Every structure is written in C-alpha cells, then in structure tokens.
Amino acid sequence: MVALESGETNSPIASHYIDARGEEITIAPHIVKHITTLMASPSSSGLTDTVVLYPSHDLITPTTGFMPTSWKFIPETGEPLEGLWQSGQKSWRLPANTPFGYHQLRLENGIQRYSMMIICAPQRCFIPPQLQHSAVWGSCIQLYTLRSQTNWGIGDFDDLKEWITRCAQQGASFVGLNPIHALYPAAPEQASPYSPSSREWLNIIYIAVPKVLAFQTSKWAQKWFHQHKIQQQLESLRNMNWVDYSQVTKFKLIGLHLAFREFRRHPDFKAERLKFAEFLNKGGTSLYRQGTFDALHRFLRNRFPNAQGWSQWSSAYHSPEAPEVVAFQHRHPRLIQFYCWLQWLAATQFAECAKRAIRCQMPIGLYRDVAVGVTGHGAQTWSERHYYCMDAEIGAPPDILGPLGQNWKLPPLDPQKLKQFHFQPFIEMIRANMKGCGALRLDHVMGLLRLWWLPKGEDARHGTYVHYPIDTMLAILALESQRHRCMIIGEDLGTVPQAIVTKLKTAGIFSYKVLYFEKDREHNFMQPEHYPNQSIATISTHDLPTLKGFFAHLDLKLGKQLGLYPDATVLSELHDERTLDCQKLITTIKQTFNLTRLPESQLNHFVHAFLAKTQSALLGLQPEDWLGMTQPVNIPGTETAYPNWRRKLTLNIDEIFSHTDVLELLALLEGIRSHPQPNDE
Incomplete structure (x- = not known):
C-alpha cells in the first residue's frame, strides 16, 4: 500500500489559477502573503500525521531521517500489536486482515516518539446495487416549502413522512432535501439553509409539534393549542404564500416548552427520559454546547437585540469555557436541557422519516444536502473555533456574470488544523449528515480540492485559492460512505478543475x-x-x-x-x-x-x-x-x-x-x- 500524505501540494496557497474564460490569473504577491499569515503553521512533527492506505498497498515508509526502534499499532477495534523495528528495515507493513477504519501507528526510538493516524479505506464510495442495472428518479424539495392541512406554517418532518409515502406510491426512489442543519431559534429570520449555525445538529423548526407525545398528553399544551385565537393564527400562517419564520418559531417554542414541562414531570415518560439521557450521553460535549449556545443566544437577545450571534455578544461570552458562560450554565440548566431535548425530538422525527422511506421500499430513501460551511457567529464556530480561520471568509472569484466575485461570509476550516486534529471535524460532520440517509449531496464539492479565501470583510477580488488535502478527504468519504451505505453526490457546477473531475469519478462520487x-x-x-x-x-x-x-x-x-x-x-x-x-x-x-x-x-x-x-x-x-x-x-x-x-x-x-x-x-x-x-x- 502506498502511503499518501495528508497534504498533496508543497504550498496550499495558490499563486495563480485558471478563470472561467480559461485564462491564467496571477494572484498579487501581497494577497498570497496576507492569506499565508491567516493560516495555522504546518505541523513540525517531521512525520506525516495522517496516511491513507488502500487495499493491496500496505507499506508505510517514514519520510524523515528519524529511525524508529519499535512500533505499536492500535487498531480502531481490537487489541494493539507491537514489535521491534529491525536493523536495516526501511518500511512497516500493515498487519494482515486489517479492516477498513481509523487506526494509529506509534513509532519510537527511545528518545523521540511519533504518532500517526492510518486511514485504511476502500477505493470507492458506496453505490446502491440497484443503480448498476437501473435508472431511478426522485423529488428534490425545499422542506420548508411544503404545505399541509396540519403544519404550523412551514413544512415539517410529519409533512416529509407524508411526502415520502406519496412519492413512493408514484415510483420514486428517493426524496432529496435542502440542508436541514441547525439555524438560530433566537434569530429565526436568519433562514438561509446554506449559512447554518452548525452542520452537526438539526434545524428544530422542522419538528412537527402536534406529533410530540408530551404535547398530546399535556393538558396545558392542549388548552393553549385549542384556543380559537391560536387556531386562527396557525391557520393564517398555513395560508401564507411565504414562511413567516418569526411567528412560526414563536408558536413552536411555546408549544414545545409546554410539552417539555410535561415530559420532565409526568411519570409516564420515564422510559422516554431514559432514551433522552442516552441521547445526551451520546451527543456529549458537542450537543451540550449546541444547547448552551441556543439557550445563551435567547438570553442575550434581550441585551443585544441586533446581535446576529456570538461574535457580537459581550466578549465575556465569546468562549464556551468562559466564566460567564459557565455561570450561565449553572443558572439555567433547564433551558439548556430544553434545547438539547429539541435536538432529540428533531433527530427522532427525522429517523422516523428514514424508516418510512425503508417501509416504502425506496431504494435510496432520504438524500441530504450539506452546506459548504458554517457562519462565523453560530454554535459551531463558537464551540470549535480552533478548527476555523476566523479572519478569513470563503466565496467565489470574479467571473463573467459576477465581475466582483462572491463573498459567502463563511469562515473556512483551516487545512493545517484538519491535519493537526486528524480530520476529526470533517469526519464528525460527514457522520452526522449520513444518519438515516441513502445519499449525501456535498454543496460546492470543489471545496474538497480548494476554496476561494479572502481576508474577512474584503471583497472577493482580493482572494486566492487555498488547497485542501483532497486524497485524504476522499478516503474518509469513501470509508464513511461504505459504512453508512450512503452514496455521495458532488455539486460540481461552474468552473471545475480537471484534477478534481477525475478524482471524483474514480472515487465513485456522482456528478451533478x-x-x-x-x-x-x-x-x-x-x-x-x-x-x-x-x-x-x-x-x-x-x-x-x-x-x-x-x-x-x-x-x-x-x-x-x-x-x-x-x-x-x-x-x-x-x-x-x-x-x-x-x-x-x-x-x-x-x-x-x-x-x-x-x-x-x-x-x-x-x-x-x-x-x-x-x-x-x-x-x-x-x-x-x-x-x-x-x-x-x-x-x-x-x-x-x-x-x-x-x-x-x-x-x-x-x-x-x-x-x-x-x-x-x-x-x-x-x-x-x-x-x-x-x-x-
């Protein structure tokens, strides 16, 4: 097996590129220098931090003058193996029958110790067997656009279940969705699904409140819900041609707060509370910080009504470990738990949609869409800022129809940090979005190869391309795709370099x-x-x-x-x-x-x-x-x-x-x- 380093270029920052007209554009040296200063420094370990190994190629060769005396192999599952590095030995061979997965190799020589992650990956992403001999069709919907006689003014997960059933009856093999990433319950008018707060958690506005059992059994919730005035307002929201995010969110949060009170107190929900506790435990720090962010955002909107997110809060709240944030967590545990509970409800209802697709015998089922990034003022950058370059934004360079280019105002993941943390943020994001899905669409799939970076606040003309470790990221996609039996679709519109066209096809990623x-x-x-x-x-x-x-x-x-x-x-x-x-x-x-x-x-x-x-x-x-x-x-x-x-x-x-x-x-x-x-x- 040939070991591929996590970086495929000498420098990740481009000094020139080919534009939409096919002309070579040279980037001004001061722009390259500026972007360079924004990135983290490369790892100085001297050894490749991450290597990719494919079947039939299983050799790792240290890339420096470091000569180990012993090695220890720690597989993702199973018992570690260790041995001595023999005199004159030039490479290390992967143990026989090593399964696909994320493994560790530690090399020592008594003085120095190096550790690397080994990604043992399949060559291609999963492709459903049915596609080898048939052509299928499906619907691609924006979930919020669905109308029904029961929703509260926005398409919800119960509508999605019904849509799946109806499409399957007509022969559809899948239902594609807009990104359903977490947005901002405290600032609902920030509604773009492509500018999410987090790509690991769900948009709670899609919860079908009437289907929540605690809402159905709560006498207080039912008394509120059946008021003539409330019914009239919900009917008005249903009849509108445009989603009123503020009003929809307001009513859903009222109903869900009443349901949460019932959920916490009623003895009949003991089993459900155990399931929620398991969800909390599995979600770990990521879920707790998501709940904290949403609760804190709601709390601080009273103090900073125009603040879009954490970057415009008081600096005392800029870190999840800050004393003021810890104090808030101690004062408002129920509110944080409430927002974590909403994530559990959303995940549960979405899982029911996935089960509906299986029962309807859809060959592919649900097909999710992944945004190219997250905003700089949302939960994910607040919680995991160290992964991102917060002084840069991504977009698109000037082209024929857009002479000024585009600034999407999304901070990029730093490729050096991806390597340093063994691609963990990318792996976790992919896993979160593959749950219950038969297909995953990557918006702006060229981002696996390169993204157009520009200094924060600058227009897109003052940027350049920053390259990413595409071979490693494709290996991760193939591994997770096969594990989840979830095919990958790459949104490859626009000017796409031939380098990535070939790689995507070889990796089994479908073109758009x-x-x-x-x-x-x-x-x-x-x-x-x-x-x-x-x-x-x-x-x-x-x-x-x-x-x-x-x-x-x-x-x-x-x-x-x-x-x-x-x-x-x-x-x-x-x-x-x-x-x-x-x-x-x-x-x-x-x-x-x-x-x-x-x-x-x-x-x-x-x-x-x-x-x-x-x-x-x-x-x-x-x-x-x-x-x-x-x-x-x-x-x-x-x-x-x-x-x-x-x-x-x-x-x-x-x-x-x-x-x-x-x-x-x-x-x-x-x-x-x-x-x-x-x-x-």
Missing part, C-alpha cells in the same frame, strides 16, 4: 448535471445519451429559475427589478442568450422525440421526459416544475431585497398528488425510467 448547463462546444444542448451514467440529472436548482421562469426570462426580469444588472448591455446580452437557449432546447427535444412541432402546453411534460431519457442513473426533479411555478426560492446576490428561502409551493401535499397533470407527469417519468436507454459508456 443541470439541464440548463449541459451543452456541447457549439452551445447546443446535450442529447440524453451523452449524460454520464455516474450522475444525477436535474432541470434546475434552488439558485436557478424554475422551468417556466427560465422560458419566460422571469429571473432576468426580477434581477433587473432588484438592481442586479446595472449594466443594461450585459442584461440585454443575457436576454439574447436566453432566447437562443430556449430555441435550442426546444430544437433538441423535438429531435429526441421526432416531433415536427412542440405545443407550449406540452413543453413541461416533454422537458421532463427528455431528462428522464438521459443516461444519468439518478433523476431529481422539483415539485415547483411539476406545478408550473415561476417564483424562485432564492436569488443569489440578494440578502433583503428578495424574500429568499421563504416561498412555499402553490398547492398542499394532498392537492399535488390528486392533481391530474402532476400524476400524468409522474407516471410518464416512471415509465421512461423503468425502461432506461442502453448505456453506451
């Missing part, structure tokens, strides 16, 4: 193919047979216009209204390009189905049918396009100008799955996917 972008060199749309099998095909995403919006140029019209295109020439060129794209897409569809004309009334069905015929093993479609919706869920480049992450679906779940056009469309998709085209790859 959006219809709007799949064109050949002449800018004609790809025929279905040219889509790669190892991919998921989709019409659109949360950041792009719906199908109807695309053909009507509604995203460009909205962009003009919001001032996103101050240059009228650029906007005019975009309209011309869109008109041509629409014509070319129609032409491609007509060729595929041997049509002489394509009536506008049938356009939606034929676009879906076209994508269903592709070679992509997975097909993920949005209910917005089933319903012919036009309003986007998110407009990139806006924060308050447009109500991002709030727009609901136009029909509730019952109405969607009793709608004749929708049922005909899904039957069409199931028919095509059940008889996929021959794979020419």
Whole structure:
C-alpha cells in the first residue's frame, strides 16, 4: 500500500489559477502573503500525521531521517500489536486482515516518539446495487416549502413522512432535501439553509409539534393549542404564500416548552427520559454546547437585540469555557436541557422519516444536502473555533456574470488544523449528515480540492485559492460512505478543475448535471445519451429559475427589478442568450422525440421526459416544475431585497398528488425510467 500524505501540494496557497474564460490569473504577491499569515503553521512533527492506505498497498515508509526502534499499532477495534523495528528495515507493513477504519501507528526510538493516524479505506464510495442495472428518479424539495392541512406554517418532518409515502406510491426512489442543519431559534429570520449555525445538529423548526407525545398528553399544551385565537393564527400562517419564520418559531417554542414541562414531570415518560439521557450521553460535549449556545443566544437577545450571534455578544461570552458562560450554565440548566431535548425530538422525527422511506421500499430513501460551511457567529464556530480561520471568509472569484466575485461570509476550516486534529471535524460532520440517509449531496464539492479565501470583510477580488488535502478527504468519504451505505453526490457546477473531475469519478462520487448547463462546444444542448451514467440529472436548482421562469426570462426580469444588472448591455446580452437557449432546447427535444412541432402546453411534460431519457442513473426533479411555478426560492446576490428561502409551493401535499397533470407527469417519468436507454459508456 502506498502511503499518501495528508497534504498533496508543497504550498496550499495558490499563486495563480485558471478563470472561467480559461485564462491564467496571477494572484498579487501581497494577497498570497496576507492569506499565508491567516493560516495555522504546518505541523513540525517531521512525520506525516495522517496516511491513507488502500487495499493491496500496505507499506508505510517514514519520510524523515528519524529511525524508529519499535512500533505499536492500535487498531480502531481490537487489541494493539507491537514489535521491534529491525536493523536495516526501511518500511512497516500493515498487519494482515486489517479492516477498513481509523487506526494509529506509534513509532519510537527511545528518545523521540511519533504518532500517526492510518486511514485504511476502500477505493470507492458506496453505490446502491440497484443503480448498476437501473435508472431511478426522485423529488428534490425545499422542506420548508411544503404545505399541509396540519403544519404550523412551514413544512415539517410529519409533512416529509407524508411526502415520502406519496412519492413512493408514484415510483420514486428517493426524496432529496435542502440542508436541514441547525439555524438560530433566537434569530429565526436568519433562514438561509446554506449559512447554518452548525452542520452537526438539526434545524428544530422542522419538528412537527402536534406529533410530540408530551404535547398530546399535556393538558396545558392542549388548552393553549385549542384556543380559537391560536387556531386562527396557525391557520393564517398555513395560508401564507411565504414562511413567516418569526411567528412560526414563536408558536413552536411555546408549544414545545409546554410539552417539555410535561415530559420532565409526568411519570409516564420515564422510559422516554431514559432514551433522552442516552441521547445526551451520546451527543456529549458537542450537543451540550449546541444547547448552551441556543439557550445563551435567547438570553442575550434581550441585551443585544441586533446581535446576529456570538461574535457580537459581550466578549465575556465569546468562549464556551468562559466564566460567564459557565455561570450561565449553572443558572439555567433547564433551558439548556430544553434545547438539547429539541435536538432529540428533531433527530427522532427525522429517523422516523428514514424508516418510512425503508417501509416504502425506496431504494435510496432520504438524500441530504450539506452546506459548504458554517457562519462565523453560530454554535459551531463558537464551540470549535480552533478548527476555523476566523479572519478569513470563503466565496467565489470574479467571473463573467459576477465581475466582483462572491463573498459567502463563511469562515473556512483551516487545512493545517484538519491535519493537526486528524480530520476529526470533517469526519464528525460527514457522520452526522449520513444518519438515516441513502445519499449525501456535498454543496460546492470543489471545496474538497480548494476554496476561494479572502481576508474577512474584503471583497472577493482580493482572494486566492487555498488547497485542501483532497486524497485524504476522499478516503474518509469513501470509508464513511461504505459504512453508512450512503452514496455521495458532488455539486460540481461552474468552473471545475480537471484534477478534481477525475478524482471524483474514480472515487465513485456522482456528478451533478443541470439541464440548463449541459451543452456541447457549439452551445447546443446535450442529447440524453451523452449524460454520464455516474450522475444525477436535474432541470434546475434552488439558485436557478424554475422551468417556466427560465422560458419566460422571469429571473432576468426580477434581477433587473432588484438592481442586479446595472449594466443594461450585459442584461440585454443575457436576454439574447436566453432566447437562443430556449430555441435550442426546444430544437433538441423535438429531435429526441421526432416531433415536427412542440405545443407550449406540452413543453413541461416533454422537458421532463427528455431528462428522464438521459443516461444519468439518478433523476431529481422539483415539485415547483411539476406545478408550473415561476417564483424562485432564492436569488443569489440578494440578502433583503428578495424574500429568499421563504416561498412555499402553490398547492398542499394532498392537492399535488390528486392533481391530474402532476400524476400524468409522474407516471410518464416512471415509465421512461423503468425502461432506461442502453448505456453506451
């Protein structure tokens, strides 16, 4: 086995890169120097801290002049092994039948002692056996957009269970979700699922309160819930076309506080309290700090009403070990326990959704989405700040449509700290998001190779790429993927270096193919047979216009209204390009189905049918396009100008799955996917 070092480049900081036009851009030396000062110093142990070993290659060779006299191998499970380093021995061989996992090797020479982590990993990520001989489809939803007759103004986990059942009845193999990471109960209007507080815990707003047993049995909760005024307000929240996060959170927390009082006191919940205690014990420090953060955030909002998070609190509260924080924990143990209990409820209800998918015999089941990072003022950076470079932010470099680039205002994980801590933050994050899932989508998967860093507060033009130890991170993904039987999908849109394209494919990671972008060199749309099998095909995403919006140029019209295109020439060129794209897409569809004309009334069905015929093993479609919706869920480049992450679906779940056009469309998709085209790859 060849040992791969955790860093694959001499310097992780790029001095140049190839931009969207294919031109080489040189980074100003002062920017490279500045970014260098923001990163932690490399480990000076002299030996590789982490090595990756694959089957059939099992040798480790020390990379320095250090000559050990003895070794000790500590496997992830089982008894340690040890022995002497023989005179003249140049390498160490992994013991026979060592299982996949995270192991330790310690080398000593009487004076010095070095320890390294060995990741014994499979070559590829898990791929469901069904995908080797069939093509499947599923729905990709933004959970908060679901409507039902019972939710409290936002899609919840009970709605998700029903959605799974209805989709499975139509032949769907999976249900994809937006990121459901923990956000901010004390600041609910910070609603972007891609700017989470933590990627290890869940968004408690998705708890279906009426399904909580303690809520059902509490006389106080039921008395409050059945008040005419409360019922009217909840009905009003249900009927709104946009999610009112503040009001929804307010009502859910009231109901859940009443339920928690019942849970703590009633003797009938003894068994449930034991389960919760086990959850607390398993969650450990991470869960306790998440609960502390949410409780403290709520407490401090009264003192700092405009503070978005810990970075704007009094400095006395900036660390979970600070005396003021410890004092708060001693004064408010019940409040902290309450927020930990909410995590238990969310995890329990989400697990029930996963079980529903299994009972419905979905081959893949739930498919979660992982945001590229966390905010600099949330629970995870407050609790684990040492993993992050807090003086930097990540984004995207300037390109054709965004001459100023993008700043996502997310502090990056420091690659040097990842190595120093044996990739533990990455491993824990991946594990947390794979629970109960058959697929995991990594937003901005290029982040495994490189991220665009810029000094905090700077615009994106003053940044550069920082490289990450991709080989080690891919090995971790493959290992955890196989252990959880969870396939990996990489969101690889935009300018993707060939270096990562090959690595992702070899590692068994599925590519993300959006219809709007799949064109050949002449800018004609790809025929279905040219889509790669190892991919998921989709019409659109949360950041792009719906199908109807695309053909009507509604995203460009909205962009003009919001001032996103101050240059009228650029906007005019975009309209011309869109008109041509629409014509070319129609032409491609007509060729595929041997049509002489394509009536506008049938356009939606034929676009879906076209994508269903592709070679992509997975097909993920949005209910917005089933319903012919036009309003986007998110407009990139806006924060308050447009109500991002709030727009609901136009029909509730019952109405969607009793709608004749929708049922005909899904039957069409199931028919095509059940008889996929021959794979020419």
